[in-house]
Each structure stands twice: as structure tokens, then as C-alpha cells.
Amino acid sequence: MAIDKSAGILTRRGLLKSTGALTALASTGLAGKLTAQEPISVAGIYTVPVEQQWVSRIHVAAEAARAAGLITYTYSENTANTDYPRVMREYAESGAQLIVGEIFGVEQEAREVVLDYPETAFLMGSSFMPDEAYPNLGVFDNYIQDASYLSGIIAGAMSETGNIGMVGGFPIPEVNRLMHAFMAGVKESKPEATFQVSFIGSWFDPPKAKETAFAMIESGADMLYAERFGVSDAAQEKGVLAIGNVIDTQADYPETVVASALWDFGPTLAAALAKVGDGSFSAENYGTYSFMKEGGCSLAPLGTFEGKVPQEALDMVAAKEAAIKDGSFTVEINDEEPKSS
Structure with missing residues (x-):
């Protein structure tokens, strides 16, 4: 058993x-x-x-x-x-x-x-x-693409070089859509941004994710998208910033993790x-309950980065969040594998 x-x-x-x-x-x-x-x-x-x-x-x-x-x-x-x-x-x-x-x-x-x-x-x-x-x-x-998109806006505003490193587990739809949404958000505040995208082939291998992130930093990334554990450790050691995914890890990385897209x-x-x-349970798609308008995802509080994110970016986040919730703006769901640019 x-x-x-x-x-x-x-x-x-x-x-x-x-x-x-x-x-x-x-x-x-x-x-x-x-x-x-x-x-x-x-x-x-x-x-x-x-x-x-x-x-x-x-x-x-x-x-x-x-x-x-x-x-x-x-x-x-x-x-x-x-x-x-x-x-x-x-x-x-x-x-x-x-x-x-x-x-x-x-x-x-x-x-x-x-x-x-x-x-x-x-x-x-x-x-x-x-x-x-x-x-x-x-x-x-x-399906937390809504929150991922908003976190991307903040990432773009906080990156000085516009060189963004992204480390994922596997290039499957549930990862791809979040990366694409994040990249779209980055482009809102940093149109000239470029991306380094890599997948480690594991759902839980922090050492491998960390080494992959180190390589991206060596290649000029000053902002990392931490889809996997281990990425924020690399960012912290090298003094660059990171964006979290699914959970809020800022308490563990107070000078590193600027924001996170949270899943509830x-x-x-x-x-x-x-x-x-x-007695009515049946074959249904429960993924829609992860949408922001359903309360299934949100942007983590800025915490230690309060007052450090440009106000212009915060205003954009507030406007986009309101539009997402009232249905006037929809974050695209793109399940294709993202590529480096």
C-alpha cells in the first residue's frame, strides 16, 4: 500500500x-x-x-x-x-x-x-x-496566465538590460502558456526585451535549475523567471532579480523575488x-477556476519591493488587472513551446 x-x-x-x-x-x-x-x-x-x-x-x-x-x-x-x-x-x-x-x-x-x-x-x-x-x-x-502576464509587466520595468532568463520544467502546455503570458507582459513595459528560454527536463531538480540559471546570468540576464525551484537561489547568489511562479517565495529571497504569480x-x-x-460530479474542465476572475490566481504583494517598482508599471498592472476581472481584456492562452529570442 x-x-x-x-x-x-x-x-x-x-x-x-x-x-x-x-x-x-x-x-x-x-x-x-x-x-x-x-x-x-x-x-x-x-x-x-x-x-x-x-x-x-x-x-x-x-x-x-x-x-x-x-x-x-x-x-x-x-x-x-x-x-x-x-x-x-x-x-x-x-x-x-x-x-x-x-x-x-x-x-x-x-x-x-x-x-x-x-x-x-x-x-x-x-x-x-x-x-x-x-x-x-x-x-x-x-491556468494562471492572468497573473503571469501581470508579473511580466513588473519584470520588464525592473530589468535594466531587457535580457530575461526563463527556466522551466518541461515544454508542455501548462508551462508554455505561463511563459508566453509572462513574456507578453514583459513586452508591455520593455518592448525591446529578449528572452533566454530553457527547460531542465524535470519537475523537481533544484540543482539543475540553478545551474541553468547561472548560465543565463553569464549570458547577460538580469531578471529570471523562476518556474522551477533553484532559479531564485542562482539569482540571489549573483545579485540579479527574479519573478516567482505559483507560490510566493519572497520571504526566502527578500532582496531577489520582486513579484510572483500565485495559484490558489x-x-x-x-x-x-x-x-x-x-452527486453531480462529471467530466468537466475545472481549469477555468484558476482564472483571475474566478479567484484562482493573483499577483503576490510587492512586500520588500514596495516603493521600488516604477509607478508607471504599477498603474499599468492595476489597469490591466481591472480589465481582466471585468472581461474587457483577455490574456492570450498560447500553449506552443516558447523559444529564445
Whole structure:
């Protein structure tokens, strides 16, 4: 049986301070509906440690829901893709009502499992859209292109050379779209900017990300896009700036990380729990709950960089954010692999 942890605690980066997830759950009215019944049994299956950026957002939202009494929660981390279908089956057999995780590396194998457990709801990060052939499989992704675009505006304004280094995990849609949005934002405030783009071929290899970032700094980058852990360490050591992704790491890099595009999985989980609770869970795209207008993403506070970002850039960020929220401006979703310029 896969290792379960029902009350895992993260001690770094303040990941359990996700008031956004609790707020999102409460704002749906879900708390009142679900606390009157038995908590929903939720299991998480993650291929990386729960402190990894992307997975941490799912884990934090689940922990918030557990603390609110809405769910019971167990999880397995560092699950190899070859073991993923087996762990899915084990949780389904154990009675989990909702299984969450990420199946990017096991898309077809996971779907075979889903069909064997029609009474279990599966909410999985996926590169594909929902398919009615798998009615109990809801898919999602971190569509935080809105916040990435805004962080790009700040990055462009803070870069003196306009040479921007970008280090990603893999060139897949969920990474590509954020990079493109960031690059578009940079161009708003620094039209002449150029980009160094590289992928390290791993979701969690901080040393490799750090070495890649060092090479970019050597090639003139004075601003780094830290899609992976390790990039901000390189920026800090070399005295250049960085933009964070998915979580706010400024507390760890107070003189380095200017801003971050944050993902809050709370709205996504709240929507799924509501449907599991009333029996209406089906094959749907839950990715839209990551949009800024849904409360699924935001720009982190400037914190230590308050007063250091040019006012012109801040005014542009405020105007664009308002337009995104009222629907008058849409950040393009471009899933193609970004290239160096």
C-alpha cells in the first residue's frame, strides 16, 4: 500500500498559510452544506514532494478543507508514474470518494483505472480536455496566465538590460502558456526585451535549475523567471532579480523575488467538492477556476519591493488587472513551446 499521510505539515515557505483556499471554500457556501453531512473522503496522489510549487497548491487547499471539517484527507507523494495506476486503484478500493492528483505522464493508463471505478470521482491535472467517455474524470490545470502576464509587466520595468532568463520544467502546455503570458507582459513595459528560454527536463531538480540559471546570468540576464525551484537561489547568489511562479517565495529571497504569480487551488477544489456532495460530479474542465476572475490566481504583494517598482508599471498592472476581472481584456492562452529570442 502507498504511504499515506493524513496530517502532513510543511515547515518551509509558509505553504499552510493559504487563507485564500479557506476563503474560496467558504464563499461558495459549501461549508454550510457539507458540514451537515459526513466529511467527503479525499485522497491525493502526487509524483513529486508536496513542497513542490504546483503540487503544493493542491495540498494546501486540501489541508484547508480538512481543517474546516469538510473532508478527510490522505495522500501519497513521490509516486512514480509506473506506480500511479496502482495507487489510484488502492485509494479507490479503500473508499475514497474524490481522488486528486496529476496524470500528465500516465494519461491513458489513468483513464483505464477511472473506468473501473465509476462511483469514484477523479479530479486530475491533465493536458487534455474532459471526455464524456470517462464521465467520472474531471480535469484541471493551473491556468494562471492572468497573473503571469501581470508579473511580466513588473519584470520588464525592473530589468535594466531587457535580457530575461526563463527556466522551466518541461515544454508542455501548462508551462508554455505561463511563459508566453509572462513574456507578453514583459513586452508591455520593455518592448525591446529578449528572452533566454530553457527547460531542465524535470519537475523537481533544484540543482539543475540553478545551474541553468547561472548560465543565463553569464549570458547577460538580469531578471529570471523562476518556474522551477533553484532559479531564485542562482539569482540571489549573483545579485540579479527574479519573478516567482505559483507560490510566493519572497520571504526566502527578500532582496531577489520582486513579484510572483500565485495559484490558489481553493476555487477548483470547492467546485469539485460541491459536485461530489450533491452527486453531480462529471467530466468537466475545472481549469477555468484558476482564472483571475474566478479567484484562482493573483499577483503576490510587492512586500520588500514596495516603493521600488516604477509607478508607471504599477498603474499599468492595476489597469490591466481591472480589465481582466471585468472581461474587457483577455490574456492570450498560447500553449506552443516558447523559444529564445
